[in-house]
Amino acid sequence: MIYFIYVIILVAFIDTFAQLPIISPFAHELGATPLLIGLAVGMYSFTNIIGNIFAGFWIDKNGAKRVLYIGLGITGLILLSYSLVHTPIQLILARFFHGLSGGLLVPAAFTYLANTSVKTKKGKSMALSGAIVGLAAVLGPAFGGMMTETAGVKWVFLIIGGLMLITALLAFLLLPQTEATMSRRIDSKETGKSIIDLLKNVPLFYAYLGSFALMFSQGVLAYMLPLKIEALNYGNEVSGMLMSTFAFTAILIFILPTNKLFDRFAHEYMLNTGLVILGIGLLLLSVTSQLSLLYMIMVIYGIGFSFIFPSINALIIQHTNVLDRGKAFGLFYAFFSLGVVVGSVMTGALAVTANGAFLIGTTVVLCSSFILFILIMQRKKASASIN
Template sequence: MKYLIYFIIIAAFIDTFSQLPIMSPFAKTFDSSPAFVGLVVGMYSFSNMIGNILAGYWIDKNGAKKVLVSGLSLTGTILVLYVFAETPLHLITVRFFHGLFGGFLVPAAFTVIADRGKSDKQGKKMAVSGAAVGCSAIIGPAFGAVVASNYSINWVFLIIAATMISSAVLAFVFLPSGNLKKVKEESSHSEKMLPLLKSPMLAASYLGAFSLMFAQGALAYLLPLQVEALQFDSMYSGILLSTFGITAILIFLLPINKIFDTYKHHNSMLSGMLIIGIALILLSSAYSLAFMFLCMVLYGTGFALLFPSINALIASHTTEKTRGKAFGLFYAFFSLGVVAGSTLLGLLGVTFNIGFLIAAALLLLTVCGMFIYFKKRSSQLLKSQE
């Protein structure tokens, strides 16, 4: 059963990652203006945030399975509509609903994993889930680019649509429904979203998610500029990004993944953020391919420590009646971080050197603030026990 969930996670993220190399050229066939292309690309992340939050409420009300099956079915259907889009308005509308329905998938899938996991094994489970995301990050862009270049962009949408609808059928048939009676009984008493933001550990995971994806957005925007500025072949942008993904997957899957349940999740989170910050600082001054590859291995190590830890924090500090909203809010911060990272640095028009330093500064300042808070919190707990 767990392998089906991991397959669904891969399918959901391949849907996102396969769009990276094709959406800008596809949008240009409707309107070549940079403003329109930027609107089409950004629309997905905007509506995805809305979908994440709505999914959170519906998961806690109706159960994760229903939301997951609905999300897969609706996303598969909307992907087919890309083929029939004829005007810029059609494309923007399809893009909006694609992001909205796609926002149901990841919170529902991770809620299913968390609900089925033992409380002391959440870190390892989230590490394996992170490996599924990493596989998507490697496969998705290559799949989108290869299919689009050899056939057409429409075939990318149709193949992913078929995968989504097939996954919906598998999820409907094979996934257990869970204790729906319990979910419905508790839904009327379930907490609202604002109290979740006030929970220190959940707030820390949300801040960690935003920081991670701000760095990711900065990396996606700046790394190709760096490769171009240093006059390396453009293919190295993809190879470098794959390097960090492969590094993370190895850490997720090898026996070393036991560390995620050996050490406190918030300590692993801070370590991951610190390592990513250092990797970005080093990357800002990298002028050789060998050094850039080393930086990406370091970045992948930080990502591998951070991603499972922030997911495990949510799983460990929520109940079944609040977990859906918590994961929905969490992935809304994910989307917000990506948009903020690439958009802010794009508006500032900074060089790749300065851009990487800005992203690193945000991470390191967040680490310092969290470290001080956790240290004070630990001291207060010790005093109260005395």
């Protein structure tokens, strides 16, 4: 069943990534103003944050399976509804509900994966899930762009919506009930931690800070890399190849024996190392214009990403139990979505150049790394004094 969870993660992230190249042109085609285009693009991420947090409570109350198949079913129906969209306002409404329902999927999938993984191989399981996300990052935009060119933008939503509905039915029929609900039945006195308690948990804060910094950099990269490539007079396909280079690098680290690193070293150290590498990659992007060097830098960026993503997931697993893991993953993916929104909106609002945006990303990521380092050292000293 663990492999079917990977399929669900793939479907959920293909839905997310397939939208990237098509929403702005679709909104423009419907006659949207620049403001409405921005709302259409950003609405999904905004309501996704709400869905992530709501999903956490629902998962801890009813188990991840129910949230998964209901979320998949509702998201599938909403995707089908895009075929009925004829105005910018209708598109914004569809994006509102799409983000809300889509926010249920990833926390539920990762909670289910965490609760079913072998205890000694949590890091490896999360590394493999990272490979799935990387694969979706390659397949999603390619599928969205290709299908739009050949059959029209609405067929992107119809096909992914149909795939969601089939996956929802299979999840309902095939997945066994999750551990969270059974634990509540055994011990009704244990209710798990509140969101405030989870935010105060220092190791979990490592994960939340790391997820925000990672996706802030992703927001900057997705927005500014195509602009940098355009300014250098390279074709649009170069941006896609550079993004694929980073994704394939991360996938290789996730699936090769290097994935054993995530169970061998402390997750917080792997996370901080990844942030430093990511910051270096962004800094190099800001000062480099030679194409061959840009490909090498995207390899560096991919290594940083590959160290961060499994580590923050594994930290959540390590420092939660089945009663509050859903809320913890919901918070994690809320920070995930928030990072993308803040990263792209901030750089757009400041009206900086691509190189300036990469420097802002460098500052945010390396400052996050420094804060994380201080927190780790403080916790280590506190632990040593107790012992």
